[in-house]
Amino acid sequence: MSKRELVAVADRAEVLGQTRTLKMARSQHAYVRGSTVKFYEWLAESDGKVPTGPSIWICGDCHLGNLGPLADAKGKVEIQIRDLDQTVIGNPAHDIIRLALSLAAAARGFDLPGAATARMIEAIIAGYVEGLAGRDGANDDDQAAPIRKLLQVAGRRRWKHLAEERIEDIRPVIPLGSKYWPITKEERRLLSDLLASDTVARQWRSNAGGNDDTALELLDAAYWMKGCSSLGRLRYTVIARLGPDGSPALLDIKEATKAAAPRDEHAEMPRDNAMRVVTGARALSPHLGERMGAGRLGSTAVVIRELMPQDLKTELDELTADEAREVARSLASVVGRAHGRQLDNHQRTEWAAELTRQRSKSLDAPTWLWSSVVDLVGIHKSAYLDHCRRALLAA
Incomplete structure (x- = not known):
């Protein structure tokens, strides 16, 4: 896909809908x-x-x-x-x-x-x-x-396999194309604010062993056209780094919406949909749950997941x-x-x-x-x- 063919923000919903129909x-x-x-x-x-x-x-x-x-x-x-x-x-x-x-x-x-x-x-x-x-x-x-x-x-x-598969390059840059679409300046600002939030930065410092002053820096980001039933939700792939000397990490940031699955009406679950997803992941899939976090992208609840080469x-x-x-x-x-x-x-x-x-x-x-x-x-x-x-x- 050439630069001229990249999907604009205004066209996302239509393209995602068509893609979902064809996939199914x-x-x-x-x-x-x-x-x-x-x-x-x-x-x-x-x-x-x-x-x-x-x-x-x-x-x-x-x-x-x-x-x-x-x-x-x-x-x-x-x-x-x-x-x-x-x-x-x-x-x-x-x-x-x-x-x-x-x-x-x-x-x-x-x-x-x-x-x-x-x-x-x-x-x-x-x-x-x-x-x-x-x-x-x-x-x-x-x-x-x-x-x-x-x-x-x-x-x-290893990391190079993940990079070649997900971003088609082992350098920390996301090449725009059929899977990765350009984002607006406002989206980039919101993503930077999300990574800088205390909740997200604290979790990734804990996972990576950084000190309390280490910042989680956004290196590159794109809208990610991925999935099937979830197509249409906000979803981004982000390359981030914990401190100037840290190794790059590939993050999946995905909008969390209300679950359609039948629930126990008497059970107590987090009202925040991102926290619901993270809590369920930690109960069902410890390997995944330990590297997930919940946050807010502006007013939208999102789940942040670090992608690993073995996934x-x-x-x-x-x-x-x-x-x-x-x-x-x-x-x-x-x-x-x-x-x-x-x-x-x-x-x-x-x-x-x-x-x-x-x-x-x-x-x-x-x-x-x-x-x-x-x-x-x-x-x-x-x-x-x-x-x-x-x-x-x-x-």
Whole structure:
């Protein structure tokens, strides 16, 4: 994209809307990832069909792309939940169903038979219960081969890989183009004020070991066209440095909006949406939560996240039926671990028992989960085809 073709501020909303429509039309799995609200609509109409678990922090949008390798501040890598925009205190069964729907849609993309999807649903429950009880290892040899490979790739990545991938250069400059758009002087001023705020500067000084007088300096910034369901929110990528001798850090600054995910009406959560996201991240994904912060960009609540080279999205190529089943088990165990660390032994045992009731003779998975996935796959398939028709007409 040439300088003449760069997206102006006035055109952002239109371009983001068109991009989101096209992304969701790529495949049924892509549509499932981007149509979060349709999933919540189904949940609202399915009262009584889904078991009610303990009231804890949940992801709220637990699809395949929202899990992946994450590094802690010291570079240790584990598969954890990597996007917490929709996190709320709610019913953990919602995360299980959302993950099962996402994996079922992916299985259709791999052209796997329906029997393979049924075995994946069995593996999801088995893996989730293992993770809930803390019996699985985050990086052990029992992980599915594609997941082990993903962890190995993530573990070898360094700053230059992140820079080349995100900003196409290892120098601390963001080249404007199709992903990174110019910002206004006012946006740059607001971003500088955000980094200079006591709350943000204090957290990054703590993470980086700087002294109390070290300033967090903005080196470069651009509007970041990224995501799918979140396209349309304010989002920036920023290169910052803690003090004149500090190493550059790549930050993701994203608008935090009200969660659409169903929440426990009696639970107490932060009213500030950025603080809600950060609090949920620290409960569900410690590697991510420890390098996130909440702030204000003018009057807008934003989440600030330091990007690490090891952070990757789980994107899978063609899988065999056996690989798909093992991947489902591995990823479900990640979600079980995230939920289980918020519960005591008695609560974990009770929730596991509730989950495994209502099994059929032919399928080693609860009927409520299988019927939920069947309903949702049908709903999303017809909605996806209609979305593609509308996208074609708009084009």
